[in-house]
Amino acid sequence: MSRETFLGLWLSLLAVMLTCRCLPLLLLRGRELPERVERALSLIPAAAFAALVANDLVKPDVYAANPTAALPVALASAVVLVVARKSGSLLWCAISGMAAYALLGVLL
Amino acid sequence: MKAQDLRTCLVLAAPVMLAYVSIGIPCGVIEAQAGLTPLMALLLSATYYSGAGQFMVGGMWLSGIPVVSILLSVSLVTTRQLLYSAAFAPYLGAERRGKSLAFAALVTDETFGVNLSQFSAREGWDLAHAQAVNVVCMLSWALANYLGAALGTVLELPTDVMSFGMTAIFICLLVSQLTDGVTGFAAAVAASTVALCKLLGFDGAAVFVGALAGVASGVVVGEVHAR
Numbered sequence: 001m002s003r004e005t006f007l008g009l010w011l012s013l014l015a016v017m018l019t020c021r022c023l024p025l026l027l028l029r030g031r032e033l034p035e036r037v038e039r040a041l042s043l044i045p046a047a048a049f050a051a052l053v054a055n056d057l058v059k060p061d062v063y064a065a066n067p068t069a070a071l072p073v074a075l076a077s078a079v080v081l082v083v084a085r086k087s088g089s090l091l092w093c094a095i096s097g098m099a100a101y102a103l104l105g106v107l108l
Numbered sequence: 109m110k111a112q113d114l115r116t117c118l119v120l121a122a123p124v125m126l127a128y129v130s131i132g133i134p135c136g137v138i139e140a141q142a143g144l145t146p147l148m149a150l151l152l153s154a155t156y157y158s159g160a161g162q163f164m165v166g167g168m169w170l171s172g173i174p175v176v177s178i179l180l181s182v183s184l185v186t187t188r189q190l191l192y193s194a195a196f197a198p199y200l201g202a203e204r205r206g207k208s209l210a211f212a213a214l215v216t217d218e219t220f221g222v223n224l225s226q227f228s229a230r231e232g233w234d235l236a237h238a239q240a241v242n243v244v245c246m247l248s249w250a251l252a253n254y255l256g257a258a259l260g261t262v263l264e265l266p267t268d269v270m271s272f273g274m275t276a277i278f279i280c281l282l283v284s285q286l287t288d289g290v291t292g293f294a295a296a297v298a299a300s301t302v303a304l305c306k307l308l309g310f311d312g313a314a315v316f317v318g319a320l321a322g323v324a325s326g327v328v329v330g331e332v333h334a335r
Binding site: 097 | 280
């Protein structure tokens with residue numbers, strides 16, 4: 001990638017990212033929001049994290065080529081789910097998840 | 109900010125920093141393979157600052173995909189940031205505009221989760237604390253990318269294992285948000301919609317569309333439930 005290409009790509013990506021990260025806050029902050037909008041905003045975290053988890057776990061192309069590839073992912077996710085329920089710790093979830101995934105990848 | 113406050117922020121940010129170092133190094137390796145120098149990787153990571161986006165840029169460039177297609181695809185993935193930004197609005201109304209925007213410019217999937225849960229649950233959590241979490245996480249990501257790009261192709265890393273650490277963080281953040289039936293329903297709809305989008309081949313916008321569907325369904329179910 002040449003320096004010119006990098007500069008063009010970087011500045012374009014940065015403009016899109018800053019617009020997405022800043023514009024809604026700029027438009028909504030300090031305003032009295034309707035109850036329905038506040039309710040919608042309160043649901044964003046649960047919906048966003050569920051979407052991110054599904055995005056990471058659902059890989060139709062990979063599983064179609066190798067159906068057993070889903071097994072370590074599903075089992076390691078179950079381990080993380082238990083750790084999350086028991087501890088609520090991001091650190092323990094990250095460590096146990098990576099350890100379970102690596103171990104299951106070797107065993108299965 | 110007092111030393112004790114900074115320590116609190118570092119403790120909260122530590123799991124995210126650990127995950128960012130784990131993922132940032134392989135991301136830097138891919139960026140080096142795509143032709144970025146360590147300084148370019150550092151600049152991209154410190155400003156654009158998006159794991160998913162940077163992995164996509166490196167991977168798509170190596171696959172020979174045109175720059176315009178890379179830009180459009182990565183921009184679609186970026187749209188979920190619109191929702192994060194909106195979610196912080198109720199907490200930042202009294203803060204100065206410049207400081208609020210500086211904070212918003214550094215919000216990622218992970219720091220969104222950490223900071224939003226603190227804003228809603230912790231007494232005294234303010235913009236300074238939230239920005240401290242953002243900055244230390246950004247520095248860990250940027251430096252890991254720099255290191256990965258500097259080491260380049262010398263490293264052989266189990267990228268799939270490392271990226272599962274990020275998935276584990278998302279699962280933990282999701283579990284912490286499931287407080288009642290309505291949030292559970294919204295989460296289920298969001299996940300199902302993402303799965304459907306990916307099965308239909310609409311990968312780029314899957315997260316944004318899924319999250320929107322989850323929020324909309326949650327609002328409707330909440331209103332029906334309240335009647």
